[in-house]
């Protein structure tokens with residue numbers, strides 16, 4: 001008898017900076033979600049599909065679990081809940097290289113609330129002493145009934161294939177939901193904005209808190225050229241020179257780093273135009289949040 005096909009939704013959840021987006025990219029084998037060393041990089045639900053001969057796992061990357069203060073943060077947590085509502089299985093990602101804290105208990109509370117069947121990925125084992133691993137596994141298995149616990153390094157794609165096997169085995173039997181060449185549901189326009197935002201964060205993160213956003217104003221594709229016009233949004237007048245830099249050097253750097261990556265997605269050539277704009281308190285504006293694609297389906 002032929003082996004059954006497994007297919008289902010997997011919610012990837014965890015604290016900010018745990019490595020969820022790095023992991024979804026490793027699982028899918030494509031960059032579907034941007035990654036930076038700053039917490040709260042991911043702001044909505046990012047879908048990424050991993051296809052194997054006998055399985056299709058539909059992963060949902062989500063913003064880091066935190067207590068929300070601004071409207072933006074409330075929306076971000078709404079995306080976490082949407083993913084948990086929809087999942088067949090939950091993958092909790094923990095940064096094992098930092099010590100256990102209140103935020104970890106808060107994440108576990110959320111799993112309990114959803115009575116979520118969960119697998120635990122203890123990530124960043126490349127950056128920790130191996131002797132800390134067993135006590136940590138012990139601690140987590142006392143706190144929650146995980147189906148399995150995997151030490152992994154998402155960055156070095158260590159343990160990722162075994163993790164994927166364990167996941168797909170636990171997905172319901174059924175036909176694939178998406179065609180085999182489909183790996184994300186993000187519109188190209190949004191993806192372009194995310195790449196610009198990644199470079200913006202990477203170049204300004206020491207000076208700017210998580211207060212910046214990128215809005216794609218226009219996206220025009222033709223055979224030879226993709227023209228993208230995006231606005232870098234900051235909250236205060238004093239943040240504008242940080243983004244622009246001396247003699248415009250920094251914004252130029254952001255633009256050229258983004259363009260190199262965008263040209264791989266939209267070959268052969270991308271023309272990228274960036275502007276900086278101050279939008280006071282945009283993180284509490286429903287209109288701004290919706291325009292940025294951070295408005296959840298329920299919010």
Ligand SMILES: Nc1nc2c(ncn2[C@@H]2O[C@H](COP(=O)(O)OP(=O)(O)OP(=O)(O)O)[C@@H](O)[C@H]2O)c(=O)[nH]1
Pocket residue numbers: 014015016017018019020021022023034035036037038039040041042043062063064065123124125126127152153154155156
């Ligand atoms: N050493 C090490 N670093 C990692 C690993 N996985 C992720 N990182 C780093 O951790 C940082 C955060 O990674 P992300 O994937 O953006 O984390 P996230 O959980 O998606 O973060 P938010 O979107 O802010 O919730 C980045 O600097 C990654 O390079 C790993 O296995 N080992």
Ligand SMILES: [Mg+2]
Pocket residue numbers: 020021022033034035041042061062063
């Ligand atoms: Mg992320």
